[in-house]
Amino acid sequence: MNGKEWTENWWVSEYNYNDDVRKDFHLPQKVEIHDATLRDGEQTPGVVFTKDDKIRIAELLAEIGVDRIEAGMPAVSQSDADAIREIAKRNLGPKIMVFCRAMKDDVDRAVDCGANGIILEAPSGLPKLKYQFASKWTEETLSEAVINTINYAKDKGLFVNYFPFDTTRAELPFLKRLLTTVTSNSNPDSVTVVDTTGSVTPMGMRYLVRQVKEVVNLPIEVHTHNDFGLGTATTFAAVEEGVQVVHSCINGLGERTGNTALEEIVLGLRALYGIEFPNFKFNQLAALTKEVEIISGKKLAQNKPVAGLLPFTREIGLGMKVLEDYPLAIFPFLPDFVGQKMKIVMGKKSGKESVAMKLEAAGIEATKEQIQDIVKATKQAGIAKRGWLEDDEFIELAKKILND
Structure with a gap:
């Protein structure tokens, strides 16, 4: 190079x-x-x-x-x-x-x-x-x-x-x-x-x-x-x-x-x-x-390069740790270089890494078994919604599972 x-x-x-x-x-x-x-x-x-x-x-x-x-x-x-x-x-x-x-x-x-x-x-x-x-x-x-x-x-x-x-x-x-x-x-x-x-x-x-x-x-x-x-x-x-x-x-x-x-x-x-x-x-x-x-008054497409919502939004669970430590392994350019923010969302494609990261960011502790249950419930909720869960929806779902 x-x-x-x-x-x-x-x-x-x-x-x-x-x-x-x-x-x-x-x-x-x-x-x-x-x-x-x-x-x-x-x-x-x-x-x-x-x-x-x-x-x-x-x-x-x-x-x-x-x-x-x-x-x-x-x-x-x-x-x-x-x-x-x-x-x-x-x-x-x-x-x-x-x-x-x-x-x-x-x-x-x-x-x-x-x-x-x-x-x-x-x-x-x-x-x-x-x-x-x-x-x-x-x-x-x-x-x-x-x-x-x-x-x-x-x-x-x-x-x-x-x-x-x-x-x-x-x-x-x-x-x-x-x-x-x-x-x-x-x-x-x-x-x-x-x-x-x-x-x-x-x-x-x-x-x-x-x-x-x-x-x-x-x-x-x-x-x-x-x-x-x-x-x-x-x-x-x-x-x-x-x-x-x-x-x-x-x-x-x-x-x-x-x-x-x-x-x-x-x-x-x-x-x-x-x-x-x-x-x-x-x-x-x-x-x-x-x-x-x-x-x-003209809305941008969500996947619009540079300016859209989706270029730095990540739902796929695989590679979340890499994303946190080495974001250029996932993105061609850093979100903050163009004034954007990285957004991790939860849904059908979420996995253990992303669930654990979201819980940690919210100050919520969970066992490996509980994380697996939350992953399963998150996937089901994402499929039912046909979209991603907002942070408050995910936290509510996680707390419900942890309190059961």
């Missing part, structure tokens, strides 16, 4: 760091986290963030250590513009970005809100251009609008990220012409590869990033969705090809199946790839995810 896959906080596969595995990687020296919860995350059906909600989430994101906050789209409503303006005024630390269309009025709104930069969206995918925007854009008018907007925004002193959405469904010759024309006639600060429909594989993403880098001599960013459950994997693949900024949303919020989850991507890049995030407070991840769960 080389010391990266095994630390005091995690123990992951050593094969991640094997030279043969990594020899074709082009990992950047630094990866920045661009969080889009306040814009793309709010596009989750049924989610509405108030001005105060947006300010609170922005404060949490700044505190945990993201590099950029996509604070919204000023054109959506006056309330959105007011929230962005207030977030920008607070000088929280991260760069404040806003979402803009290829039009000067949107750039003016960004300036008025005090934003540091814009995410300039315009389509590139064939399905969007053929069926959704066929009456609006030709290749020439699209290029011209993007170029003019970028130049206008740069004249206003804004950072510009060009966001040709639906990139993964763009025809490659068209995409290369578009990117070449735009970057030859304007000066965006970066270009994003956008998997709008979450429909590219990891290898497909690596190929596409390489193709974009052939015609764009700028920092590349990546924005992925999770329609095939690949959002995190395709983001990792993009970073393997040198992408320097990753977009994410807290709890994987976003349209349809959501965006790449902030908590998954930052932990994975740190532990699986060895990428440093010196200012990121990993131990605040659980608190961040839980507060956004409440604000958004």
